[in-house]
Amino acid sequence: MSGEKGGHDMDEGRERLLAGSKKYIEQVLGRLVFRISANSFFQTNPMQAQLLYNEVQKAAKLTSDDTVLDLFCGTGTIGLSLAASSKHVVGIDIVASAIEDANENAMANNIANVTFEQGNLDKVDAVLKGAGIPDANVVVVDPPRAGLHPGLLKFLAQCQAKRIVYVSCNPVSQVRDLELLEEKAEGRFRVSSIQPVDMFPNTPHVESVATLERV
Numbered sequence: 001m002s003g004e005k006g007g008h009d010m011d012e013g014r015e016r017l018l019a020g021s022k023k024y025i026e027q028v029l030g031r032l033v034f035r036i037s038a039n040s041f042f043q044t045n046p047m048q049a050q051l052l053y054n055e056v057q058k059a060a061k062l063t064s065d066d067t068v069l070d071l072f073c074g075t076g077t078i079g080l081s082l083a084a085s086s087k088h089v090v091g092i093d094i095v096a097s098a099i100e101d102a103n104e105n106a107m108a109n110n111i112a113n114v115t116f117e118q119g120n121l122d123k124v125d126a127v128l129k130g131a132g133i134p135d136a137n138v139v140v141v142d143p144p145r146a147g148l149h150p151g152l153l154k155f156l157a158q159c160q161a162k163r164i165v166y167v168s169c170n171p172v173s174q175v176r177d178l179e180l181l182e183e184k185a186e187g188r189f190r191v192s193s194i195q196p197v198d199m200f201p202n203t204p205h206v207e208s209v210a211t212l213e214r215v
């Protein structure tokens, strides 16, 4: 299982089922069940993951009219947890098997108001400005440790969303990106809260959920 952030570098061609009949495992989080393939990212601490997604839900402050962009969606965990409180969720991730898992997870949980698409968010113009991606009221990003590509930072700074929720496992790249985002947004977005979550107990690492509000 990929515990590494940004597992897209793994060679999917080398995956081999050694025992059993399924090429994936299942994890229950709250009321949702998630199928996870070997090359798909999934939070390593499911108990705290539930708490993390509750914090994302609180930060997103969704209404039933909101369209949500779930960027770096993995197997769809965040988007699927937000679907019941929103009009529609669009999730994007670079790993094809994670997108397959996300679509299966939507069906398995009877969630219809979600769309998951494969795309490289380092090439944001091609992915997000293409046909079929609606304007979002709320954007959630949960990037790998390196943080956000400059093109994506620019896109976020200029987007029309009322709120951006930035989930990160690396406070250093997160703070750098929040500062850059505020700077590029020229006063249109301000960080309103940062909530740490102890996802990796007994280690120096921490997950955190930052919220930027449109001013």
Ligand SMILES: C[S@@+](CC[C@H](N)C(=O)[O-])C[C@H]1O[C@@H](n2cnc3c(N)ncnc32)[C@H](O)[C@@H]1O
Pocket (backbone or CB within 6 Å): 005, 006, 007, 008, 040, 041, 042, 043, 072, 073, 074, 075, 076, 077, 078, 092, 093, 094, 095, 098, 119, 120, 121, 122, 142, 143, 144
């Ligand atoms: C920290 S994980 C978040 C996954 C998911 N939000 C969750 O909580 O399970 C980061 C995700 O970013 C994806 N990713 C890495 N680089 C990417 C890129 N350039 N474009 C799109 N997705 C990327 C990885 O495949 C991984 O699923």
